[in-house]
Each structure stands twice: as structure tokens, then as C-alpha cells.
Amino acid sequence: MASLRLVAALAPSPPPPSRREPRKPPPPGARLARGVTLAAAAATVAAAAASPPALAALAEPANALSLPTWAVHVSSVAEWVTAMALVWDYGERTGLKGWKGLSWGMVPLLGGAMCACTWHFFYNSESLEVLVALQGALTVIGNITMCIAAYRIYKGSQESTNNNSP
Secondary structure, three states: OHHHHHHHHHOOOOOOOOOOOOOOOOOHHHHHHHHHHHHHHHHHHHHHOOOHHHHHHOOOOOOOOOHHHHHHHHHHHHHHHHHHHHHHHHHHHHOOHHHHHHHHHOHHHHHHHHHHHHHHHOOOOHHHOHHHHHHHHHHHHHHHHHHHHHHHHHHHHHHHHHHHOO
């Protein structure tokens, strides 16, 4: 017993625990992305967990979207909203207004995606075919606004390069 005490006394002591710096909270865009992803996953799991007899009781038309197709639609919209938030956050952190403009330029495309999801939600109803035309128009407008925003970012980077050159 005494020999164990001697070995324990002569054994080197472990180094003191290193001080960790407190973790910084994730940026708002990352928190939003995590929340949107979690919500989309929960919706997909909840829909998949429904019992087959309950699903059979729903008389859906032949043109109804499948669960995996809905998962793709919903996750695409969630990813787009996340991208908009991250682009906006980048613009705020860097102070480059062009990036906030890009986030605004993404809004019409989000509207087009919402038109498509709404039309599919109502089983592609003929009475809502105006949503198809609206989606097309919003896609064209969104492509133009994103092109303008990208050009403004390019011009801003050229100006900052010229201002920093000797």
C-alpha cells in the first residue's frame, strides 16, 4: 500500500486545464439556416410518419406531388431564404451595400418559388393558372434584378481596387 502511495506521489501531475475562450454565438444567418433546415426536416418526418391507412383515406388526384417531390420543393425554398439571409448578413458585416442589394434582388425569385408551391398545393388547379404566368414573370424579373445586383457588386469591387492602388 505504501508503494502505491509513493508511486502516486512521484507520478507527474496532469497539466492544469487550459482556459478556453468563450464560444461566440453563430451569426444570425447561420441560426436562421439551422432553424429552417430543422423545420423542413421535421415536416418531412411528420409527413412520412403518417400511417398508410390514413394516407389511403386521402383521395388525391393523379397529378398530386409525391412526398419526395414536396421535400425538394420545400427544402429549395428554405435554402433560398437561408441564402438571402446569409447574403444580407455578409453585406452587413463587410459594409458593402452591393451585397444587400443582391439579397433584395433575390426576392422576386422567392416570390416565383412561392407561386409554384402554391399552385402545386392546390393540385395544379386550372383556376390558379395565373400563378404559372406570375411565376414566369417573377423569374424573369428576378433574373434581371440579380444581374443588376451582381453588376453593382462588380463595379463596387473595381472602384475599391482602383482606390487602393498606389
